[in-house]
Amino acid sequence: MASDGGESKLRTFVVTRFDPDKDQVPKTQSYQVPCRPDWKVLDALNFIKDEIDPTLSHRWSCRMAVCGSCGMNVDGEPKLTCKTSLADYGDTVEIAPLANFPIIRDLVIEMDGFMEKFKAVKPWIIAAKEKAAEEGTYEQSPEQLAAFKQFSMCINCMLCYAACPVVSKEPDFLGPAAIALGHRYNMDSRDEGASERNAVFRGDGTVFHCSYANECSEVCPKNVDPAAAVNQAKLNAVIDWATSFVVKRSR
Amino acid sequence: MARPADPHAMQPSRPGRTRTAPPQVPDDFWTRPRMRTYLLFDATGIVYLLVGLVALRVAWALRDGKAAWDALLASFAHPAYLAFHGLALVCALFVGVRFFRLFPKAQPAHIGPAKPPPRPVLHAMLYAAWIGITLVLLAILGGVWPK
Amino acid sequence: MRALLLRLEPIIWLLFGAGILVGTLLLPGYLLTVALGAPLHLLPDGALSFERAHMLGSSLVGRVVLLALIALPLWKGAHHTRALAVDTLGHHSDGLVGSLLYAVAAIGSVLGIVAILSI
Numbered sequence: 033m034a035s036d037g038g039e040s041k042l043r044t045f046v047v048t049r050f051d052p053d054k055d056q057v058p059k060t061q062s063y064q065v066p067c068r069p070d071w072k073v074l075d076a077l078n079f080i081k082d083e084i085d086p087t088l089s090h091r092w093s094c095r096m097a098v099c100g101s102c103g104m105n106v107d108g109e110p111k112l113t114c115k116t117s118l119a120d121y122g123d124t125v126e127i128a129p130l131a132n133f134p135i136i137r138d139l140v141i142e143m144d145g146f147m148e149k150f151k152a153v154k155p156w157i158i159a160a161k162e163k164a165a166e167e168g169t170y171e172q173s174p175e176q177l178a179a180f181k182q183f184s185m186c187i188n189c190m191l192c193y194a195a196c197p198v199v200s201k202e203p204d205f206l207g208p209a210a211i212a213l214g215h216r217y218n219m220d221s222r223d224e225g226a227s228e229r230n231a232v233f234r235g236d237g238t239v240f241h242c243s244y245a246n247e248c249s250e251v252c253p254k255n256v257d258p259a260a261a262v263n264q265a266k267l268n269a270v271i272d273w274a275t276s277f278v279v280k281r282s283r
Numbered sequence: 284m285a286r287p288a289d290p291h292a293m294q295p296s297r298p299g300r301t302r303t304a305p306p307q308v309p310d311d312f313w314t315r316p317r318m319r320t321y322l323l324f325d326a327t328g329i330v331y332l333l334v335g336l337v338a339l340r341v342a343w344a345l346r347d348g349k350a351a352w353d354a355l356l357a358s359f360a361h362p363a364y365l366a367f368h369g370l371a372l373v374c375a376l377f378v379g380v381r382f383f384r385l386f387p388k389a390q391p392a393h394i395g396p397a398k399p400p401p402r403p404v405l406h407a408m409l410y411a412a413w414i415g416i417t418l419v420l421l422a423i424l425g426g427v428w429p430k
Numbered sequence: 431m432r433a434l435l436l437r438l439e440p441i442i443w444l445l446f447g448a449g450i451l452v453g454t455l456l457l458p459g460y461l462l463t464v465a466l467g468a469p470l471h472l473l474p475d476g477a478l479s480f481e482r483a484h485m486l487g488s489s490l491v492g493r494v495v496l497l498a499l500i501a502l503p504l505w506k507g508a509h510h511t512r513a514l515a516v517d518t519l520g521h522h523s524d525g526l527v528g529s530l531l532y533a534v535a536a537i538g539s540v541l542g543i544v545a546i547l548s549i
Contacts, residue, residue, distance in 0.1 A: 046284075048284075048285070050304045052301050052302045052303065052304070055304075057304060058285070058304050058307070060284055105309055108309035108310070108311055108312070108315065109315075126284070126309075128284070128285060128307070128309065129307075131288065131306070131307060131308040131309060131312065132288045132292045132293055132306045132308060133292070133293045133306050134292075134293065134294060134303035134304065134305060134306055135303055135304040135305075135306070135307070136299070136301055136303055137301070141293075142293070142294075142295065142299055142303050144295035144297075144299060145293040145294050145295040145296075146293060147295075148295055148296060178392065179391075179392035179393060180392075193293060197312075197313075197318065197321070197517050198516070198517075199292060199293065200288040200289060200292055200306075200308055200312070201288075201289050201292075201516050201517060201520050201521055202289070202516065202521045203289055203291035203292050203293070203294060203521070207293075219391065219392060234436075234439065234440070235436075236436070238436060238439060240439040240440075240442075240443050243321075243325065243510075243513035243516075243517075244385060244389075245318070245321040246321070246385060247317065247318070247321070250317060257388065259385075259388070260388040260389060263385075263388070263389035264388075264389055264390065264391040266389075266443060267389070267390070267391060267394075268391055268394070269440065270440045270443060270444060271394060273440040274440070289520060289521070313517075322514065322517060324510070325510045325511070325513045325514040325517065326510075326511075326514055327507075327510065328506065328507040328508070328509065328510025328511035328512075328513070328514060329507065329511050329514075330507070331449075331453070331503040331504070331506050331507030331510070332503070332504060332507030332508060332511060332531075332534065332535075333507075334457065334461075334503045334507070335499075335500050335501065335502070335503035335504035335507060335535075335538055336504070336538060337465075338460075338496070338499040338500045338503070338542075339500045339538055339541055339542055339545060341464060341496070341499075342487070342496050342497075342500060342542060342545035342546055342549065343545050345480075345483060345484055345487045345488075345496075345545075345549050346545050346548050346549050348480075349480040349481075352480040352483060352484075353480065356468050356469055356478065357469070359464075359465060359466075359468065359469035360469035360470070364465075364469070365466065365469065365470070368461055368465035368466050369466065371457070371461055371465070372457075372458060372461045372462070372465075372466070375454055375457040375458055375461065376458065378450065378454050379454045379455075379458075382450055382451070382454060386451070412455055413454075413455050413458075416455045416456060416459060417455075417458045417459040417462075418459075419459070420456065420458075420459025420460060420462075420463065421459055421462060421463060423486065424459065424460070424463035424464060424467075424473075424477065424478065424486070425463050425467065425473050425474070425477055426473055426474040426475075426476060426477025426478070426482070427474075
């Protein structure tokens with residue numbers, strides 16, 4: 033298996049296990065894995081599943097850091113395991129499911145809470161009137177695109193939720209990725225739904241819960257910089273709130 | 284290995300089909316270096332609260348007259364006050380450095396037609412303002428001007 | 431109480447934002463002189479004598495700066511202390527803790543206005 037090219041190194045993986053049919057609480061299980069020098073954490077997990085313990089459950093897909101499926105806590109830090117090189121770690125590596133999420137089984141977390149927050153920010157173009165096809169395309173300058181492009185790069189890997197201290201303590205908080213996505217649409221020149229989204233941003237999941245720890249941006253594998261988005265969203269939400277006293281809205 | 288997060292963290296509004304284990308965080312979630320720095324940053328809030336209340340004392344002493352003012356400055360010479368104000372100075376510098384680093388990226392690309400300066404320029408402007416205002420206050424409160 | 435705080439969040443955040451920005455800009459100059467320089471006799475004679483301090487503090491700019499030094503750190507302090515409380519104690523006590531902290535900031539600010547108007 034690991035015999036062609038490169039010296040294999042035996043590493044110990046301490047992996048969180050949880051079987052909802054059998055376990056009351058998660059526990060850990062250790063595996064000894066001969067790791068090739070160029071392996072990522074995901075390679076070791078797949079080796080465990082293929083060769084040692086087929087009952088281990090973990091999510092993965094593209095193995096090239098674009099799908100966002102393989103997020104886990106590696107030595108306490110949220111990482112995409114397909115992108116995390118074992119060469120950066122010691123002889124023992126701890127792998128846990130993403131922090132701050134309910135655990136379905138082993139390294140697989142419950143995503144529905146995230147999907148609800150995601151949908152709550154209305155992540156689609158809201159326009160008073162859809163442009164008819166005969167009228168041509170929507171025009172957007174490079175400068176207009178630059179206002180939000182970075183925030184559109186999110187792959188929904190949820191590492192930011194695993195890193196955020198507020199997510200850990202405030203269940204209602206919309207969270208970095210959802211707010212960044214809502215802000216992406218607010219800053220899109222084709223969109224007219226900013227007041228609707230800003231109302232959500234000032235609701236129970238309020239953007240103002242964010243205390244600018246900046247952890248989300250530290251762990252983001254796609255340089256979305258959600259902390260920037262959330263804190264820009266705060267200013268926009270305040271301006272929207274202030275102008276709502278002056279300008280009557282038709283919608 | 285792990286400790287609990289809020290039991291309702293990231294919980295969906297309706298329970299799923301399988302029983303889930305409650306959310307957890309790593310044992311060192313709150314003690315890792317970056318998180319420690321962030322918690323210290325929040326903790327400066329306590330110092331700022333006290334600084335504001337002491338500044339209120341300053342204003343009140345000015346209002347009450349010479350005896351009160353002289354007594355106030357004499358009390359500031361107490362080691363406890365000196366230590367507190369020294370700590371406050373360290374906190375203000377720590378807050379300033381961290382906040383000025385994070386402030387530029389918190390400005391939206393535009394608000395209506397208005398655009399912020401490029402981030403490095405804004406960063407430099409904040410430091411220029413900080414140094415400038417400090418020098419002005421040093422000059423005025425330090426007796427340089429007005430005489 | 432949390433519902434009330436939620437409605438007031440935009441104002442609270444604006445006051446906090448002014449507090450952290452302007453407050454931090456002003457604090458080193460004030461601390462180096464009034465809080466440390468004067469008690470340690472590092473300032474020239476008469477720099478912060480009552481007569482001069484009163485002259486500065488009773489000017490319009492002086493009153494505004496003094497009020498800024500009172501109110502702005504209070505709002506920054508209240509907001510960040512509240513965040514620390516959520517991080518350490520959780521969100522259940524946030525309504526009460528937040529309200530208490532902002533009440534301190536608000537009362538301090540009002541007392542500050544009273545003080546600077548009567549210098």
